[in-house]
Amino acid sequence: MRRVLAVVTFSVLATSCTSTAEPQAVAPPEKINWGACTDIVRPDGQPPAKEDATQQCGKLSVPLDYAKPDGDKLDIAMIRVPATDKANRIGSLLFNFGGPGGSGVDTLAQAAKSFGTLSARYDLVSFDPRGVERSSGVRCGDSAEMDTFTSMNTLPANAETTAASQKANKKFASLCEQDSGKILPFVGTVSAARDMDRMRASLGDAQLNYLGMSYGTLLGGVYATLFPKNVGRMVLDAPLDPTVTFEQRTLVQTAGFQKAYESFLKACVKEGCEIGGSVEAGNKNVDRLMTELSEKPIKVGDRDLTQGLASTGVAAALYSELTWPFLETAVSQAMKGEGEALMYLADSYTGRTPDGKYTTQMTSFPAITCVDSAERPDAATLDRTEAAALKISPLFGSAGAGQLCSIWPVAGSDEARHVDATGSGPILVVGGKGDPATPYEWAPKLTEQLKTATLVTYTGEGHGAYLSGSQCVKGIVDGYLLQGTVPQKNATCER
Known part of the structure; x- marks a missing residue:
């Protein structure tokens, strides 16, 4: 599992630069003291x-x-x-x-x-x-607040989950400004x-x-x-x-993850798949698992494997073919009520360490992404993008970073x-x-x-x-x- 995690964390999600003004002459850089x-x-x-x-x-x-x-x-x-x-x-x-x-x-x-x-x-x-x-x-809040943010459900896509997501994003952005406003x-x-x-x-x-x-x-x-x-x-x-615009990036990446997911299912079935005997059966079983998790999470120690975390775990394992066998095991175990492996994959993606602390992986990502673009999508653009992404993939369709950037506390630039x-x-x-x-x-x-x-x-x-x-x-x-x-x-x- 450590080897799998190393592979997953090697492949961090990519998205979209900012300059406040024309830079002035800077003194020569200092020498680096290595130790x-x-x-x-x-x-x-x-x-x-x-x-x-x-x-x-x-x-x-x-x-x-x-x-x-x-x-x-x-x-x-x-x-x-x-x-x-x-x-x-x-x-x-x-x-x-x-x-x-x-x-x-x-x-x-x-x-x-x-x-x-x-x-x-x-x-x-x-x-x-x-x-x-x-x-x-x-940094954006403490570990408990990060746990709440990363475990948010995205399915079913309805007014309730949308409202909850908007509320969570507003709190997250406020915490980022509170804890890291200077940077x-x-x-x-x-x-x-x-x-x-x-x-x-x-x-x-x-x-x-x-x-x-x-x-x-x-x-x-x-x-x-x-x-x-x-x-x-x-x-x-x-x-x-x-x-690419926020909307274009969201739709192309959603299609990319859906394609990789389908390739994973085909490869799984070819080798004898624990998730399902055919691509259609496997897909239905995963959909059923996500629905069940959105209603009743699986207990993993003192934590809950929510639908949001499970979807994150699936996405994390799609970054490399090397992790596909482990993904099969993780999903099949979750179907039996055992969520440890899928939670492990989710934690690798969100940067949560075994002691419950978080790296800055999930907080640096939106901070840089939102400052790297002057785009601030309005509600209509977010809704349109979300609807189109969900048609491409119910599992991975989401407006993603655009929701946060629309309310981000600092301006962005299109320079890059x-x-x-x-x-x-x-x-x-x-x-x-x-x-x-x-x-x-x-x-x-x-x-x-x-x-x-x-x-x-x-x-x-x-x-x-x-x-x-x-x-x-x-x-x-x-x-x-x-x-x-x-x-x-x-x-x-x-x-």
């Missing part, structure tokens, strides 16, 4: 048994507001795994694993061995972006991209070598737009289209919705045909917008291609990052 990593969180939520001597942690001070460089500062938490082949070291390779809201410090600490072919010649580096975890992470206006992707350029300079690299996944592709695209001449070798895996890396070196975009969270249609669109990018298509399932197990994708990406080899146009990798 031991003492507060890494393992996939099971427990602290590491001992410090890993190969990992180094540090902090970089940056302006809270780049329009006021001499004003308040915040510290960006960073982690580094030094290259093992010093003689052939290329430089640093900076990672963002997704979100927005995922901790790069914890994720790289857990996953560094997954990048073994790159770790010889690169210092592997990641960070908690502003507003995330150790970097002035956004909220400054957590946008444009500022985070400026932070990355200061990291590059502090690391001593003339250009930024970067591997961004999911939301990390937006962050990389914005960086390449702001600093095209500073772009080294950049890979954007599971890309977003920054131009128009990326253009003209003047940069070649960028590699990798899109997956079976990606539920960042559907494939966004990959060619981002490639076109960047102007300097080459698209690689992966035909397999799951969110993100580089860590999917495809040797073809790995070979192309490693060849580019290590040798600078740009693949031919329209390169395709089978699953």
Whole structure:
């Protein structure tokens, strides 16, 4: 189960940058003082048994507001795994694993061995972006209030559940303003991209070598737009289209999750499925389970597995084919009244640790998403979007972050919705045909917008291609990052 959780948390949901004003001249970045990593969180939520001597942690001070460089500062938490082949070291390779809201410090600490072919010649580096975890992470209430918020039912979709959702969102937004009001206006992707350029300079690299996944592709695209001449070798895996509206994003992602869910059921039936003997039977059984949970949750210790948490658990496991067998087990057990496994998957998605505390995963996500867009959907748009999404998928159809953004306490900006890396070196975009969270249609669109990018298509399932197990994708990406080899146009990798 720990291995499953590590896979799920690797693939954080992606959504949509903000700038308060034209940035002023900023003093050169300070030196990063590297030391031991003492507060890494393992996939099971427990602290590491001992410090890993190969990992180094540090902090970089940056302006809270780049329009006021001499004003308040915040510290960006960073982690580094030094290259093992010093003689052939290329430089640093900076990672963002997704979100927005995922901790790069914890994720790289857990996953560094997954990048073994790159770790010889690169210092592997990641960070908690502003507003995330150790970097002035956004908080919205205590653990009990987060439990209430994450367990809200979404089905049946009627006036009662809609009213309850609106009430919960208003309270959540109010708590975010109360607990994190100072940081909220400054957590946008444009500022985070400026932070990355200061990291590059502090690391001593003339250009930024970067591997961004999911939301990390937006962050990389914005960086390449702001600093095209500073772009080294950049890979954007599971890309977003920054131009999509809230409504478009909701409907495309709902369709993506529904497609992945149907693929899961087909694969399950093919192998002999505990959920049902056919796709139709399996789907009916899951629908029945959700209906039952909306009326009577399953007790899991002192908690309730609600329909809302169960749906979250199902969605979490659809991010990777590796978790599909565990999803089958979790759902079949829940059908028998045992909710531990499905609750486990839900907690992996919401960032709830075994001690009942939460990471900033669920709070950083809306904070960054809402500041990254000037859109504030009105009630008619929300209702229309919800209705259309539910037609696509009763299980996953929801207006999502749009409901929160419509009442968010700070304004947003559309600055990063128009990326253009003209003047940069070649960028590699990798899109997956079976990606539920960042559907494939966004990959060619981002490639076109960047102007300097080459698209690689992966035909397999799951969110993100580089860590999917495809040797073809790995070979192309490693060849580019290590040798600078740009693949031919329209390169395709089978699953």
